[in-house]
Amino acid sequence: MTTLNHLINGARVDGEGRTQDLYNPSTGEVSGQVSLASQATVESAIEAAHNAFPAWRNTPPAKRARVMFRFKQLLEENAEKIAHLIGQEHGKISHDAAGELQRGIENVEYACGVPELLKGEYSKNTGPGIDSWSEFQPLGVVAGITPFNFPAMVPLWMYPMAIACGNTFVLKPSERDPTSALYIAELALAAGLPPGVLNVVNGDKEAVDTLLNDPRVQAVSFVGSTPIAEYIYSRASANGKRCQALGGAKNHAIVMPDADMDNVVNSLTGAAFGSSGERCMALSVAVAVGDKAADTLIEKMQAQMQSLKVGVFSDAGNDFGPVITKQHQEKVLGYIDSAEQQGATVVVDGRGVSVPGYENGFYVGGTLIDRVTPEMTCYKEEIFGPVLLVVRADSMEQAMQLIDEHEYGNGTCIYTRDGEAARYFSDNIQVGMVGINVPLPVPVSYHSFGGWKRSLFGDLSAYGPDAVRFYTKRKTITQRWPSAGIREGAQFAFPA
């Protein structure tokens, strides 16, 4: 069994420090080890990025973009391999892993347009003979700290744009499933990134804190749980760094009585159980407006869930795989228990699931819970498992109030055919990403990803246009050329 190490200054290095086991959650077995970088190792990565910055910053944006074009190509050529690496350590089924990678590649595509995106604003004659313009200059060394649930995609939300904007980067992927991120970073180097422009360190809190404390790191992008996001944001901010920290979610769908219920059920099934619900945009609460809608929803969901298949990542016939760890499996099961104890109705129960041949895998079956109320633990907290809660509301207003009062404000959705209901909902709901008949309203790569309330700490969203602003700082130049007779021809025609 091998130990996954680090990628620093263009080379794989072992560094010093501790190691930790890697698991295959589909089988429950240890699949290898990963190094946990010491402070010194992380600092050497920062040093490499720091040294690579001046030359990379001065590389024309179109040349930087061309590396991204080649990177996209290499990602596509190696897509199958990457999907396998993702599945092995994360557990998601191959089609899901391929989908994740595709969304990541779309961020690389967006980074290919960086010459356009970096355009500054130019004003002639801000005063007589005075011109003024803004430039968006790169920050320097930027760090990214990414979660286990999208081991390939979330790093690709960050460094393609950061690097295309002229920064250099240190990535710390999740220590639970770091292999795909490291492999992908090597493809980025193969695409032409100079050594030191992109570095990957594996690690845990020691690595994170080193990134947060080192004064050479100018900015930190983070995706993970809300408590950690809050820690990262406050620490980075106190250290004078720019920071965006994305946290947890509890995404509600409102099901209006006029919705096409077959469409609701089809799309909710994927949105709730896909990737075992381990997505920050997973649709985990359905709020049915009116008992009739609720009853229909429950009935049709129950029928639909008969055919849901949970199992090993490598079998494309499965709908979703295991959760990430044994501990997380137990936590999810505990939420289902608590729901039952607190009075909800477990309509479809995924607790007893066993996958033949993979009995030690960390599986939880698709679970549907009706008559959930806001006081219940399962409602208040993010479950991050294949569990769909149904809450019954009397009116659209009441449904919206539920959403607005929840701690998180990442994504939400309404199912309706009515233009006015859709407009009222999207205008007023206190959530950053809103779907109208779209259960997973993840913005495409040319828009930006950002929740509201405690789902995002920071001013600017992830990827898309906001990433340009996050990874650059504005410089405004005001220029006047005093007339000193030099321009006049006579002087030139008859020089002294």
Place this chain on the structure above:
Amino acid sequence: MTTLNHLINGARVDGEGRTQDLYNPSTGEVSGQVSLASQATVESAIEAAHNAFPAWRNTPPAKRARVMFRFKQLLEENAEKIAHLIGQEHGKISHDAAGELQRGIENVEYACGVPELLKGEYSKNTGPGIDSWSEFQPLGVVAGITPFNFPAMVPLWMYPMAIACGNTFVLKPSERDPTSALYIAELALAAGLPPGVLNVVNGDKEAVDTLLNDPRVQAVSFVGSTPIAEYIYSRASANGKRCQALGGAKNHAIVMPDADMDNVVNSLTGAAFGSSGERCMALSVAVAVGDKAADTLIEKMQAQMQSLKVGVFSDAGNDFGPVITKQHQEKVLGYIDSAEQQGATVVVDGRGVSVPGYENGFYVGGTLIDRVTPEMTCYKEEIFGPVLLVVRADSMEQAMQLIDEHEYGNGTCIYTRDGEAARYFSDNIQVGMVGINVPLPVPVSYHSFGGWKRSLFGDLSAYGPDAVRFYTKRKTITQRWPSAGIREGAQFAFPA
């Protein structure tokens, strides 16, 4: 003598709490008192803003803009009165106060364009039949905390744009010269702002902390000194608020040997001594490249400074007035003393100045100090007085290194005729606002104001396009209308 109170929910109110003396720095005499709002008073202002938000948010941007059009008109009609209010409490000469107000009005002009500035991004067919767009929605209640040195302008950097974007506002102006800010806010109400949309509370740390702690306040804009800026930023950030906090400066001008020295001296004089140097964009350090340039600069500055006139704010023949307080006067004089003691040459000495008839005013004369070095106290700290330091450098590189190594990165300037020197300087210097032959490169209102390094805490600059982003949050909507046969004509033509 009157006590200046607060403007809450459309009315002047006394509130509870302490009071503090107001001074006329030109005479050194007490001119009145100002209330210092208690926590309860500040909370009542926040409450008013909170209540006013829903209706204001839903007011079409074009209607909000129309209030700004009227506000601009009222400001222009009352310009003389405002300039007098500024001068009386701040000490700046009437032409300088009028200039300050004009820059403030330009921010109101920019806010008049808010329907254009709020446009979101619309994408058709992000997927088959799926559209996606972003909206920039207002935040809610926003606070502004502003400094003494631009009592009229800096509030106008903030609330016109914040309010035009649909937010409601609580302003806490400097307790040293709050009268003009309060008067101007009343003009904004007279222009048509509904009660509660703009509130002004006078106060000190208690008021500030209340604004920083109240969960209804969504964002804080601050301009002041760096230590306070850092405090504000870290406290606001820790409380989950959006924050931009602008701090101190030490703005250097590089004087290249090819510069037109008469132009340098003319423009430096205004930039160094205007408003007694109490500007965060004041040009306080001239770095002459080569002894020949330095000698010429010193000689010409010395001659030019013979005619500099310091005196009472109400005499338009004066070039600049007193500094803000007795304590500040002593601090500035102490910096000059320290420069002398640490080996610099005081070429023109403003320490002994006395203004006939205003002997108790807080005056410091224009001061020129040669042969300053980076180790000296007067170089390391922001003096905020009418003191110009000259540092001698052997090369442009050395001059740039001085700038880059200084704690602050607000503004800077180069004097040259050479296109390449200008381009190299503006590209590489680690300062946010750069002038080329422009000593005070304050961006116009349709660009944004922001220093680098410890001159600004936060991601987004003040006023201009960045203000739109600071005072709004992005919401991204993804919409799909499932086809359910309703559109087809037959169904409509022959309905069941």
Place this chain on the structure above:
Amino acid sequence: MTTLNHLINGARVDGEGRTQDLYNPSTGEVSGQVSLASQATVESAIEAAHNAFPAWRNTPPAKRARVMFRFKQLLEENAEKIAHLIGQEHGKISHDAAGELQRGIENVEYACGVPELLKGEYSKNTGPGIDSWSEFQPLGVVAGITPFNFPAMVPLWMYPMAIACGNTFVLKPSERDPTSALYIAELALAAGLPPGVLNVVNGDKEAVDTLLNDPRVQAVSFVGSTPIAEYIYSRASANGKRCQALGGAKNHAIVMPDADMDNVVNSLTGAAFGSSGERCMALSVAVAVGDKAADTLIEKMQAQMQSLKVGVFSDAGNDFGPVITKQHQEKVLGYIDSAEQQGATVVVDGRGVSVPGYENGFYVGGTLIDRVTPEMTCYKEEIFGPVLLVVRADSMEQAMQLIDEHEYGNGTCIYTRDGEAARYFSDNIQVGMVGINVPLPVPVSYHSFGGWKRSLFGDLSAYGPDAVRFYTKRKTITQRWPSAGIREGAQFAFPA
């Protein structure tokens, strides 16, 4: 009775040439004369604009904008007077004239934001050490030729933006109702436009052809009928001028069976009969989908039209006034006759209307015609009168086909509650301005106005963002400063 003359180079001048009667269409009486400029007179206006251009072009955009701010103020202060001038010559009721003026003022408001709108695109390092940026420079002398139906608004669509962008302007308003345009132009001069920046010539084809032929005129904006628009466009294009020429319309509303029919009837009434239907965005055809919708529509419209009041412009209790001329009155009546003859059903007949006290006015009453078919003359041509046609379609597809096959493509509307129908319609319909439950989808001033098909000749729409592009030309500058040792410090430190 007076003769309205011209405004050239800042002064009212009589010029040479012929004159023509002006009418008050509410009474049918001659109210004055208007001069018809000779070629020489028009050329003197062009000359004035040509001479004023260099200085105006170099005036900072923010200063140009400030004239627009004052212009807006003057328009508002004189709104009542202007509305009267409009009504007297055009016939529209005072509330309608005030509304027209308000839309015009909104274009002035947009022009106030020109410093933002003129920003060019700036790219650092398009190659190593090479920067590139675009500027949007004014064209020079620009002409506007405007129609009778919006004598105040359409000129304000044009010259505020043209002038704010740095151009100088020659306006030729409609010779039928020129007084308000001339009065408004004088307000623009009073607001601070230098002489020659805005000139108004009254005239007919001789004036138009002079503007089209003079090589100093760089661009022409036109609004009128399609045959003239086509003539203007082809002549201006052949002469190397930039041109946008807006022509006729036949705007259809689709009434879907799920629409709220009371809302349909209310909004259609204003859209069809307001301003006697003499609007290029008037809703002149309602396409009901299904006979049930058609029958309901006819029934409710008929009831609603009982209370429609046609009469003199000065009585605010009237809903609409006369049409513009006797000839036009006869033409409109002829269309109603032809509809009847060709088999349509005249449900409400406005042919016999007589307004007591104003028997010689050019009145046509509100007319509703059912069972119109595409072959009828009244359907194929633009009536430009208070006549609403109802066409019956079996399906939405059929309704859309009608619209797409019509010569014009200015505006259209769908009434529905269904999100999918709305999206399908707006996506596919071959019309430039689309309303969803909005019968007059005139874009606000910060969007642009432009029909498709034979409703607009040219690439760029009127007013709004497109106006910036129409009234400027792109210049792209690519800059490199070769390093020649001058920047290095040694040279400066030890100059020869």
Place this chain on the structure above:
Amino acid sequence: MTTLNHLINGARVDGEGRTQDLYNPSTGEVSGQVSLASQATVESAIEAAHNAFPAWRNTPPAKRARVMFRFKQLLEENAEKIAHLIGQEHGKISHDAAGELQRGIENVEYACGVPELLKGEYSKNTGPGIDSWSEFQPLGVVAGITPFNFPAMVPLWMYPMAIACGNTFVLKPSERDPTSALYIAELALAAGLPPGVLNVVNGDKEAVDTLLNDPRVQAVSFVGSTPIAEYIYSRASANGKRCQALGGAKNHAIVMPDADMDNVVNSLTGAAFGSSGERCMALSVAVAVGDKAADTLIEKMQAQMQSLKVGVFSDAGNDFGPVITKQHQEKVLGYIDSAEQQGATVVVDGRGVSVPGYENGFYVGGTLIDRVTPEMTCYKEEIFGPVLLVVRADSMEQAMQLIDEHEYGNGTCIYTRDGEAARYFSDNIQVGMVGINVPLPVPVSYHSFGGWKRSLFGDLSAYGPDAVRFYTKRKTITQRWPSAGIREGAQFAFPA
């Protein structure tokens, strides 16, 4: 010897019609034939494009972009082959052909960003409860007519953006060197364009006129000579098509006395003689300010030109190759003769050149002519050959006047170190593309290419951001959803 045919609806077809010889200008020999499409053949291409439009228009922009990503990759993989095809028919040396292709590929790169570029403008609450947004919809069938001098690049200026925007395309490349364009179009199909989206017809005036007359063609992009451009523009405009037609040039460089003359000579040599001067951005006139600058320039150019090598396209050691035809060779030689006869000094004479082994090739040697004056034929007309004219001016103003008075306004350049001279020149010169120390200021692909005066007919420039506007039409939608009680919960909760 083969006959090059057409590419229609995804397949190579012979069509009907005449044929014409193709030459290898390096040898002077016939290398093959090209079909000249009849009207019927062109119409079949238009038909194919017309049929392919509806599906392509509805393909999500991101999917259309993905074809462009693959297209770029295929172009890079086949670069050497394409450069050979270019050289064989055009005569340009391999490095020059590779450079041409690279600039073309950069336009494909820009087209990859089309999802970002197509974003419309979205406004919430343009009125109470009313939203409005613009969409940029494709036009339909678009045609491109391209010149011999950049047989690969100019087509790539056009169809990648046109197609990425959702249009379908018919290309008619130059009949003198069509092979590379056809080969490249096949790569675009191989990259995934559906049949009919891109069609290539070879032909002459019959093909051109068919494209100009067919009502299904919505827009025409043209690059060629000014007389043809004017013909194309006026015909297309008269037929109601959108058109941009780029014509000839006479690009001047002003050489200021303070310029680094070695840099001037180095860069002028490439800009004047590269590609035998057959570039619309070729620098064909140097205006030296002052006799001293002129004398130095002549002396150094003469020296530099000793090493200029003209010869066969396939030898990379050559600097430039033959001109395109025997007739053109004679025309260029005639211009040199006329210059001599009209009094200019032929300093370096390229008339007698003979390339050993390629004696029948269409060669003209690099030619330098001093003391040219504006009255001479060689100055007034575009030579399009390897001939550099030197004009002597007394002052910068005089030099600028020369440029402004010339018929063309494509590109220009100033050589200076002086910031003020550069700013004055770029601000005032009546030319669309301006270089500061950059002799060929061709905008990069993310800016737009457009001359002024008689160098471009049309409102919008080629490629870059302007191409998005040229290849789309604005549609503005205004939406209101009337409240009809449907949204209220009660109705849903207790439906009838």
